[in-house]
Each structure stands twice: as C-alpha cells, then as structure tokens.
Amino acid sequence: MLKDFKDFSRSIHNKCRFDNVMEREGKELSLQTAENDKSKQIPGNQRRKKHTQMKILHTSDWHLGHTLYNYDRTEEQQAMLEQMVGIVDSEKPDVFLLSGDVYHTSQPSANAQTMLSEALVRIHTACPEMTIVMTAGNHDSPSKHEIFRTPWRTLNVYAIGQLEKEDMDNHIVEVPGKGYVVAVPYASEHNLPDGFFQQLLDRVAEQNEEGLPVVLSAHTSVRGCDFTGHDHATELTVGGIDAMDLARMGEGYDYLALGHIHHEQFVHSGKHNVRYSGTPIPVSFDENYPHSISMVTIDRHGDTPKVEKIEIENPRPLVTLPTEGFATWDEAKELLADFPADIPAYIRLNVEVEGFLQAGAVSEAEKLTDGKRCRFCFINAKRKNDTTSEAKTMTVQEFKSEEPIEIAKDIAAQKGVPFDDEMTAMFNEALMKVDEETRNQ
Numbered sequence: 001m002l003k004d005f006k007d008f009s010r011s012i013h014n015k016c017r018f019d020n021v022m023e024r025e026g027k028e029l030s031l032q033t034a035e036n037d038k039s040k041q042i043p044g045n046q047r048r049k050k051h052t053q054m055k056i057l058h059t060s061d062w063h064l065g066h067t068l069y070n071y072d073r074t075e076e077q078q079a080m081l082e083q084m085v086g087i088v089d090s091e092k093p094d095v096f097l098l099s100g101d102v103y104h105t106s107q108p109s110a111n112a113q114t115m116l117s118e119a120l121v122r123i124h125t126a127c128p129e130m131t132i133v134m135t136a137g138n139h140d141s142p143s144k145h146e147i148f149r150t151p152w153r154t155l156n157v158y159a160i161g162q163l164e165k166e167d168m169d170n171h172i173v174e175v176p177g178k179g180y181v182v183a184v185p186y187a188s189e190h191n192l193p194d195g196f197f198q199q200l201l202d203r204v205a206e207q208n209e210e211g212l213p214v215v216l217s218a219h220t221s222v223r224g225c226d227f228t229g230h231d232h233a234t235e236l237t238v239g240g241i242d243a244m245d246l247a248r249m250g251e252g253y254d255y256l257a258l259g260h261i262h263h264e265q266f267v268h269s270g271k272h273n274v275r276y277s278g279t280p281i282p283v284s285f286d287e288n289y290p291h292s293i294s295m296v297t298i299d300r301h302g303d304t305p306k307v308e309k310i311e312i313e314n315p316r317p318l319v320t321l322p323t324e325g326f327a328t329w330d331e332a333k334e335l336l337a338d339f340p341a342d343i344p345a346y347i348r349l350n351v352e353v354e355g356f357l358q359a360g361a362v363s364e365a366e367k368l369t370d371g372k373r374c375r376f377c378f379i380n381a382k383r384k385n386d387t388t389s390e391a392k393t394m395t396v397q398e399f400k401s402e403e404p405i406e407i408a409k410d411i412a413a414q415k416g417v418p419f420d421d422e423m424t425a426m427f428n429e430a431l432m433k434v435d436e437e438t439r440n441q
C-alpha cells in the first residue's frame with residue numbers, strides 16, 4: 001500500500017499497469033517501467049505511428065470538486081490528473097477526449113476550476129500538437145462550460161457545452177490529416193432533434209474525402225449497458241437520464257465514445273466500437289472495480305478500433321467493510337478496529353441491524369479510526385429480514401451527496417406516486433430553472 005501522496009506521485013511513472021482489451025500493437029508503446037531496458041526506449045517523435053491512423057485517449061466523468069461525505073478529494077483528483085499528464089506524455093495521442101461530467105456540480109468551486117485549467121495546460125504541454133475535446137455532461141453547466149472557450153482554443157482545446165441546433169458545425173472538430181470528432185454534450189432527449197446525430201455524421205461524411213477515422217462523443221446512457229456502481233439505476237434511466245437506443249446515435253462513426261455510466265465497458269453493438277471509458281477515480285463506494293482510461297487507435301474509416309485500457313490508481317481507495325455482504329454491528333466494529341492504521345482509505349460499514357442502529361454508533365465508529373489514516377464515512381444499515389428494500393435513514397451528508405432526482409423518486413415511491421418519463425422531464429426542467437436562478441444570483 002502506498003505510504004503517502006508524494007511516494008504515490010513518484011510511483012505513477014513506474015507503476016502504470018496495462019490490461020489489454022485487444023492485442024497491443026508494438027510493445028515499444030509501453031509506458032516506461034522500472035524493469036524496461038532503457039536502451040530500447042524509442043524517442044517521442046519516432047513513437048508516432050505509421051500512416052494516418054488516429055489515436056484517441058478517451059476518458060469521462062472526472063467529477064472534479066466531488067467531495068465524499070464532506071471529505072475533500074483534491075489530493076486524489078490531483079493524483080488522477082497527474083496520471084493523465086503522464087499518459088499523454090508517453091502515448092502522444094492525436095486526440096484527448098473528455099466525454100462530459102468534467103465537474104461534479106454546475107457551480108464548481110474556485111479550487112476545482114483552478115485544478116482543471118492547470119491540468120489542461122499541463123496536458124497540452126505534454127503533447128502540444130494534440131487536439132483536446134471536452135464536452136459538458138449532465139453534471140456540468142452548459143453555458144459555464146464554454147466561458148473560456150476562446151482562450152482555451154490557443155491550447156488546442158475545444159470546449160463544447162451547449163447543443164447548437166442551428167450552427168451544427170460547432171459540434172464537428174476536424175483533426176487535420178487525422179480524422180474527425182463529432183462532439184455532442186449532454187442534452188435531454190426532449191431537446192435533441194430527431195436525427196441530430198445522423199445529420200452531424202452525414203456532414204462529416206461529405207467532408208471526409210480521404211476516408212479518415214470518425215469518432216462520435218456523447219454523454220448519455222444507452223440501452224443494454226451495465227449499470228454497476230449506479231444506485232437506483234434501471235434499464236431505462238440512470239441518474240435521471242432516460243436510456244437512449246443506440247440506433248438514435250446514427251451510423252457512420254468508427255468509435256462511439258460515451259460518458260455518463262461510471263463502469264468502463266463495451267456496449268453491445270455488433271461491432272465492438274461503442275464504449276464507456278468509465279470514471280478514472282470512483283465517485284461512490286459501489287464503484288468497486290479497477291478504473292482506467294481507454295486508448296483507442298483507428299487505422300482508417302470503416303476499420304474496427306483497437307482499444308486498450310490504462311489503469312488509473314487512486315491513492316485513497318474506497319473500502320467497504322465487510323468486503324462482501326453485511327456484518328453485525330459488533331463484527332463491523334472489530335473489522336474497523338483491525339483496519340491497518342497506515343492505509344489512507346475511505347471506509348463504509350455495511351451493517352445488518354435488528355430494528356434500529358444504536359444511538360451513538362457513528363461516533364463510536366469515528367473513535368475507532370482515531371490515529372489512523374483512514375476516513376470513516378458512514379454506516380450503511382440494513383434491517384434484518386427486511387426484504388422489501390434496502391431503505392436507509394439518510395444522514396444530512398448522504399442527503400447532500402444524493403442526486404436530487406433520486407430523492408424525488410424515493411419520495412414519490414413512498415407516496416405511491418408514479419414517477420414516469422413526463423415527471424422526469426418536468427423535474428429536470430424545474431431543476432435546470434433552479435440552477436439557472438441560483439447561478440444568476
């Protein structure tokens with residue numbers, strides 16, 4: 001386990017692990033590892049590929065500014081950004097694609113905004129000829145996302161936050177001599193004109209005389225994907241967004257780079273070219289799987305992309321005790337007492353209770369972590385023999401970290417009110433108005 005953050009940062013360049021999704025082309029592309037023979041390293045400019053292939057670093061859902069049970073996560077987010085810079089530096093992609101949810105809230109703090117702008121400068125400097133495309137997700141403010149659009153262009157950054165139905169070319173980014181990125185930010189299905197994606201792809205097809213690779217980026221959930229890590233998700237909606245049929249995304253792209261679902265995965269399309277990159281660091285305790293970015297290489301328009309994952313390490317892992325199932329309160333206390341003092345983790349306790357959790361349980365748990373580097377977050381209490389739900393009493397912290405729409409849905413369910421598509425649309429609209437008003441204050 002990593003001793004401290006500095007050690008961690010130092011270890012990044014040595015410890016990036018690879019998990020090949022498909023066979024990697026040319027081992028010389030590997031990040032330097034301590035074991036690698038230095039003499040075999042190929043300088044950056046020669047590492048660039050043969051012919052016209054386009055190489056895309058696909059990531060999404062950074063959620064900068066996210067706090068976990070009121071704990072500040074700047075250190076982890078900085079460590080993640082540091083790894084992004086390292087990967088760009090070694091891999092020299094043609095495109096850096098961030099498919100939405102740059103920030104966790106539509107009103108990011110000064111700290112979160114500083115973090116992003118400094119990271120963009122460093123990512124750009126690591127590979128100045130690379131095109132950076134960054135779209136807004138449902139967590140971002142579409143208009144704020146574009147505030148620095150003009151100065152960022154000097155760093156080769158395209159910030160696309162709002163849906164431009166009239167000026168569609170705003171969504172098309174040409175990567176000279178390499179290919180095209182069609183970048184669509186999050187938009188509710190009701191705001192998305194029919195055939196919007198196809199119109200964009202058709203426009204690109206007209207321009208693309210050389211048969212260069214075409215990448216489409218969107219922030220939404222699509223039907224048939226795996227929702228692991230998302231509370232309250234159903235086949236039809238995740239985080240209040242209706243799942244879209246893949247057919248609505250049109251035809252003519254070589255790779256569909258998706259954001260919104262936090263678990264990295266290919267979505268079944270029959271072509272192995274539709275993918276969620278997933279979060280680079282976990283946003284919730286349920287995201288208990290490895291996190292990564294996707295490195296995508298496309299040779300020519302019409303070819304199947306080669307995809308490889310590069311893992312991102314979190315210096316402060318999110319740990320649930322027990323690791324599987326639920327423990328009694330006494331067992332949970334023992335697990336917490338035994339948790340190693342030098343591991344800087346976040347801790348959630350899964351506890352099965354008869355009736356109610358005893359008063360003072362939280363402060364008792366907090367006391368057990370005194371003098372340890374871990375941060376106690378909360379007790380996820382489940383009633384014994386309660387098969388109806390995992391309904392839990394929410395603390396103020398939990399309430400604050402929950403999506404408003406999920407709270408509304410829970411209340412609606414308790415009151416027996418159906419929460420259908422129309423209700424979802426109305427709620428999202430009301431939420432946007434509130435957001436707008438708060439923003440204008």
Ligand SMILES: [Mn+2]
Pocket residue numbers: 061101137139260261262
């Ligand atoms: Mn997200």
